[in-house]
Amino acid sequence: MVGEGPYLISDLDQRGRRRSFAERYDPSLKTMIPVRPCARLAPNPVDDAGLLSFATFSWLTPVMVKGYRQRLTVDTLPPLSTYDSSDTNAKRFRVLWDEEVERVGPEKASLSRVVWKFQRTRVLMDIVANILCIIMAAIGPTVLIHQILQQTERTSGKVWVGIGLCIALFATEFTKVFFWALAWAINYRTAIRLKVALSTLVFENLVSFKTLTHISVGEMFMAKLNSAFRRSAILVTDKRVQTMNEFLTCIKLIKMYAWEKSFTNTIQDIRRRERKLLEKAGFVQSGNSALAPIVSTIAIVLTFSCHILLRRKLTAPVAFSVIAMFNVMKFPIAILPFSIKAMAEVNVSLRRMKKILIDKSPPSYITQPEDPDTVLLLANATLTWEHEASRKSTPKKLQNQKRHLCKKQRSEAYSERSPPAKGATGPEEQSDSLKSVLHSISFVVRKGKILGICGNVGSGKSSLLAALLGQMQLQKGVVAVNGTLAYVSQQAWIFHGNVRENILFGEKYDHQRYQHTVRVCGLQKDLSNLPYGDLTEIGERGLNLSGGQRQRISLARAVYSDRQLYLLDDPLSAVDAHVGKHVFEECIKKTLRGKTIVLVTHQLQFLESCDEVILLEDGEICEKGTHKELMEERGRYAKLIHNLRGLQFKDPEHLYNAAMVEAFKESPAEREEDAGIIVPEHQLIQTESPQEGTVTWKTYHTYIKASGGYLLSLFTVFLFLLMIGSAAFSNWWLGLWLDKGSRMTCGPQGNMTMCEVGVVLADIGQHVYQWVYTASMVFMLVFGVTKGFVFTKTTLMASSSLHDMVFDKILKSPMSFFDTTPTGRLMNRFSKDMDELDVRLPFHAENFLQQFFMVVFILVILAAVFPAVLLVVASLAVGFFILLRIFHRGVQELKKVENVSRSPWFSHITSSMQGLGIIHAYGKKESCITQ
Structure with a gap:
């Protein structure tokens, strides 16, 4: 301690x-x-x-x-x-x-x-x-x-x-x-x-x-990115990143319903608001860079003027020493505003990071049942999704935000009462967010038994499984679980990798056990249609697989894990009738025999094989008992069975024939191993490879066209030339002023005439120098302000045009593009890379242009005063050119590696957030962090 x-x-x-x-x-x-x-x-x-x-x-x-x-x-x-x-x-x-x-x-x-x-x-x-x-x-x-x-x-x-x-x-x-x-x-x-x-x-x-349920996806991304964005634009940028993440996550649904135009308008509106805030920050930044060289020069003028007006001696050594000292102060003066702003942004980032660090997961309410033969025990359990403390800490503004369109696909997507994201519910739902989802639930499941759960959509079936996983908030009662868990969610969570990796999920590969799992889950025929069998790469969230294939891979993951308790959330809803019958008979009834199973299903024909059935309605147990008992009671369960018997019990036997049985016998994985197929490293998701070589002129051309064209770009550069030219002229004029004043001056002193070298006097001629010098300062200030305004408008016009161009290309891309491109890679384009275009590129480009023209004017002045200095400059230029060639190419390559390596990090975060329930159910949190 x-x-x-x-x-x-x-x-x-x-x-x-x-x-x-x-x-x-x-x-x-x-x-x-x-x-x-x-x-x-x-x-x-x-x-x-x-x-x-x-x-x-x-x-x-x-x-x-x-x-x-x-x-x-x-x-x-x-x-x-x-x-x-x-x-x-x-x-x-x-x-x-x-x-x-x-x-x-x-x-x-x-x-x-x-x-x-x-x-x-x-x-x-x-x-x-x-x-x-x-x-x-x-x-x-x-x-x-x-x-x-x-x-x-x-x-x-x-x-x-x-x-x-x-x-x-x-x-x-x-x-x-x-x-x-x-x-x-x-x-x-x-x-x-x-x-x-x-x-x-x-x-x-x-x-x-x-x-x-209490942290938005945008907030997660921005916790990392806030230090790079302008403080005034943080909230708007957060909203844009969050909306873009939802758009990319739900792209299939958006294209299916032709909602592209609606989402385009939403993102463009957010981008316009963000651009206005970025313009304000850019004006301040450009104004500071324009004023930085002027401040020290004005300080020099005021210092010398006061010194001369006081009739004090001002020698050339003292004057040049003062000028050199003020020039030393230019860099600290220029960097001070940026340092203050950076500290303010750091404080914002640290506050948001602290919010995540202190926001602990609620204490687990799961206990151990006293009876060792009892696997599940719920006694008068009432549960809700949101904790009272988290509601009190939620700002009212967030509570009144609109519902996110695709929250079900963004999280684990429970079919009915999925846990609402923070700020994702409408006002009418927020008022009832603390109302119980499950009311007074009581049941006991013994070892090796199968509990079937059914009910209408929204009755609380998936919420009940979430309660057993410890994802809800217990208001009263007892929830006890005994044994290791395996969980199959209603919408299967598939991470980027091959089929085998998704099934193994970090477990050691056992060939016989693996082949048996593939067979009983009915995956042989599906894998045989894949080019490399179970080693075929599947995209992020399994977008290149059908819903039934994803669901059976998720089921195979649970079967291979060999756990004691299986929570199955409608695992057969997306499969054909004959495949579903095979999976239920071979997998659930035979392979998982002796395991405890909680089966949520809408396919009521499978409930006959369950040891006990629970019918849920509005979060309460409506009926409970064996299938036979519930049918004899002739209640709501019996009515459901009778109403759906004609539809769901008609399973054509001719579909489940010998040909299908034959297809389930041989595993394509076995054939692939026997045949020695060479599996390429990147089949579906290609490694992000940066363009080799230096930046081409085409890249510069695209940026210049996006910024308004060549004429506007040349005008912007010309403003830099005028500003730096006026600054160089002021320095040259100051040197001329000091040179005139530092010549030998003579004056009567008593009966003698005294001459002194290097004293600047305040005679009538000095006023001409003062007025010209002051005018040069005014011109430098005007050119600097104009340059800052035009440069900020131009660069933000370029970044916004490129943003809209990239977004339009992605919007019009076919689904095959999203199947083969991880979301993290696309999010990297619209988060970190957009920050480069919005902030970092203008900042460095502005400094480069100012310093470049400053060096050019200094060399011209030096060459005019000391022509011999050109020999030294030429020799140094050769050395610097060699260093620049090596350094520039090396830094460019490192920057490309950084950009490419950042995308998998984003993808891993996105995938992990979407599969949190699965990760915790299988106890893979540490391996997820290690990865």
């Missing part, structure tokens, strides 16, 4: 012994060694890097060279460092979070404080590196440049002193850059560890829920 000793749990090792300083910081201390000449033993080169290699990123050189020479993939990259892995960092963060919750409670627990504890040592080292960088940056302008200028004014100055000062200036600049790079290296690795720790913890918490 935290309070039982002077040490925190996080300071202890697995044996409870406090770790020493060296044990905790050994890898970091090794990194502090300037050069590590030892053999490279670590799988990832960053763990063998010394201080110089770590700060300069030279340990990445082999990766960059490899990326330049060949295409990079996940397999060709070095393995992830164990210190950066999700397992290591998530465990440590979990310990810190548990300590925080135990210390102050879940409501008062501060995720920000835990984040600080998680990375405080590295943050402190980063602060030290930044302080040293600032000191080195200040020493150059304030001390060394001042001394160098004074040395140039002295006629008797010594050459070796000047050379020494230049070397010292180079050393301070190099040290400044080194500590600046070290700070960024520490920041990036710290951010990676924090990101994987939080992502893993949030996912673990989501998977721990048995049902997601």
